[in-house]
Amino acid sequence: MKTTQYLTNIVQELSQTAELISDLETEKLVNQILASEKVFVAGAGRSGFMAKSLVMRMMHMGLEAYAVGETVTANLEKDDLLIIGSGSGETKTLGAIAEKAKSLGGIVAAVTISPQSTIGELADITIELPGVTKDQSEGDYKTIQPMGSLFEQTSLLFYDALILRCMEKKGLDSHKMYGKHANLE
Numbered sequence: 105m106k107t108t109q110y111l112t113n114i115v116q117e118l119s120q121t122a123e124l125i126s127d128l129e130t131e132k133l134v135n136q137i138l139a140s141e142k143v144f145v146a147g148a149g150r151s152g153f154m155a156k157s158l159v160m161r162m163m164h165m166g167l168e169a170y171a172v173g174e175t176v177t178a179n180l181e182k183d184d185l186l187i188i189g190s191g192s193g194e195t196k197t198l199g200a201i202a203e204k205a206k207s208l209g210g211i212v213a214a215v216t217i218s219p220q221s222t223i224g225e226l227a228d229i230t231i232e233l234p235g236v237t238k239d240q241s242e243g244d245y246k247t248i249q250p251m252g253s254l255f256e257q258t259s260l261l262f263y264d265a266l267i268l269r270c271m272e273k274k275g276l277d278s279h280k281m282y283g284k285h286a287n288l289e
Contacts, residue, residue, distance in 0.1 A: 113248055114257070121258045122265075124234045124245075130262075132229050133187070133213050134269045137162070140185040140211070146172035146201050147189035150256040155189045158263040164281040165270060172201060182209030190214065191235060191255040193221025202226045215262065217245075217255055233258045 137143055143162055147155035155171065162169035170177040172186070180186065186205040190198050193216040202212050202223050214227035217235045224230050234245040235255030247254040271277065 110248070117247055117249070117254060118257055118261065121234045121254075121261075125231065125262065129229060129231050130266070130269075133231060134266060134273065136185050136211060136213065136229060137167070137187075137266070137270055138273060140183065141168065142178060142180065142184040143167060143169045144172050144177070144180055144184065144186045144205070144210075145169065145189070146186065146198055147259075148195050148198060150252065151189040151191060151259060154256055154259040154263060155187070157260060158187070158266070161263070161267040161281075162270075165267065165274065165276055180205055180208050180210050183211060185211045185213060187213045187215065188223055188227075189216075189259050190221075190223050191217045191252045193218040193223040195223070199223055199226070215259060231262070233262060 143159075145155040145159045146152070152171075159169045159171045168178070184205075186202065188198050188202055193214060199222050202214075203226065205212050206226060211229070212223075212227045213229040213231065214221075214223045215231045215233060216224050217233060218224055219230045219232050233255055235252065235258060236245060236247060245254070271281070
């Protein structure tokens with residue numbers, strides 16, 4: 105098969121994911137993002153890269169947002185929001201971060217394939233995304249892609265959709281956000 109045919113298949117898979125995501129839970133997350141003094145985002149591996157893209161866009165919107173584990177990350181305080189992206193919902197380091205956030209009075213949101221997972225059960229808001237975890241050969245959702253690729257790609261697109269909804273609610277457009285873009289490049 106040609107590379108472009110694989111790309112076509114991947115895009116077709118992604119086009120089917122949106123209808124499987126809860127609008128109700130998503131709107132809860134949007135409202136919590138906008139209501140929180142600080143927003144923290146965490147993920148491991150490729151899911152972590154997707155999470156960092158969300159932090160960047162929140163910063164562009166003028167929100168106080170941080171990637172957990174960076175040297176410039178602030179302290180989480182009561183009622184701050186922690187968003188964890190984890191396909192399995194069982195990544196031990198992320199579970200410990202979720203527990204710590206809860207113990208500090210934080211609000212935890214999980215973006216996961218597995219809402220019944222350890223992290224999903226700890227979360228106050230749970231967004232279920234379609235996909236298979238990296239250690240599953242099969243799951244409820246079928247994909248041609250290896251490991252957690254579909255979850256990671258859907259996460260990136262979901263995070264961009266969250267940003268668009270937040271922008272709408274805050275009355276922002278790309279031009280206004282560009283004023284917060286890095287300028288030392």
